[in-house]
Amino acid sequence: MSLVSRWTRRRRESREQRLECRAPFPGYAVVDLETTGFSWAEGDRVIEIAVILLDEQGTPVGAWSTLVDPGRAVAGTHVHQITDRDVLHAPTFGQIAGLVAASCAGRVLVAHNLAFDSQFLRMEMAQAGHPVDLGPTDGLCTVRLAQHYLPHASGELEELCYATGITVQHRHWALWDAEAAGRLLHSYIAGDWAFARHWCIPIRRGLAVEWPDLPVGETPLLPRCLPAAGHPADDWCVPDVSQTIQRPPPPLPSGRRRVSASGRF
Numbered sequence: 001m002s003l004v005s006r007w008t009r010r011r012r013e014s015r016e017q018r019l020e021c022r023a024p025f026p027g028y029a030v031v032d033l034e035t036t037g038f039s040w041a042e043g044d045r046v047i048e049i050a051v052i053l054l055d056e057q058g059t060p061v062g063a064w065s066t067l068v069d070p071g072r073a074v075a076g077t078h079v080h081q082i083t084d085r086d087v088l089h090a091p092t093f094g095q096i097a098g099l100v101a102a103s104c105a106g107r108v109l110v111a112h113n114l115a116f117d118s119q120f121l122r123m124e125m126a127q128a129g130h131p132v133d134l135g136p137t138d139g140l141c142t143v144r145l146a147q148h149y150l151p152h153a154s155g156e157l158e159e160l161c162y163a164t165g166i167t168v169q170h171r172h173w174a175l176w177d178a179e180a181a182g183r184l185l186h187s188y189i190a191g192d193w194a195f196a197r198h199w200c201i202p203i204r205r206g207l208a209v210e211w212p213d214l215p216v217g218e219t220p221l222l223p224r225c226l227p228a229a230g231h232p233a234d235d236w237c238v239p240d241v242s243q244t245i246q247r248p249p250p251p252l253p254s255g256r257r258r259v260s261a262s263g264r265f
Helices: 003-018 093-104 114-127 142-149 157-163 174-190 200-208
Strands: 028-035 046-054 060-067 108-111
Touching (some): 028 093, 028 114, 046 174, 060 093, 060 174, 093 114, 108 114, 108 174, 108 200, 142 157, 142 174
Parallel strands (some): 028 108
Antiparallel strands (some): 046 060
């Protein structure tokens, strides 16, 4: 390990030790990615990202999503239904890196299979010239949480949602999968009065991640068009994703506001 790596790790560990799980923190950033495949090393890239912001109690306070131009041919269309034509005018990951960093900074990263999403986030940020020291356990994984709260269910998102009465409208659609993972997290928090204390270590690790302070930029996002069925009518988490939107950084904890139908905080 190089001297720089050792210094970075020691700084990170020192930051983790200073964080207290029982102290108020802004909340969680639930992330879901769609990719061209499973391996960054083999050239796979992110083609869609969704981020849902939750407060400490798991209540949604904001969300955004966009298709992403991977800079290569799209693969896996039979899974996620995304084609080369869909991403033709989408932003590159480098163009939304500031928005990703602003959304995750100060929050605990959450994903369904955190190791997979964190790896692609780390590699895409590095590719964009903004490295982040983000590991596979730096946050909360809803698959791992399910082993504790739903031990008799498999780790599949649909089965976990079925076990908790959550409807999944469209699988392998980043916004809907992020909503499902966010609802799962909310159910875990609601059913465990000491959730933050029980999961203190991964929460502290997530809060210790230092996301770069980057300008959010003016690049418009390109969310996927709504399917004919539309979004669930309860409006649990998200803005109207039928229009191209821009996002400011997440609001401070003292000024939490819900996303309006126009897609603005």
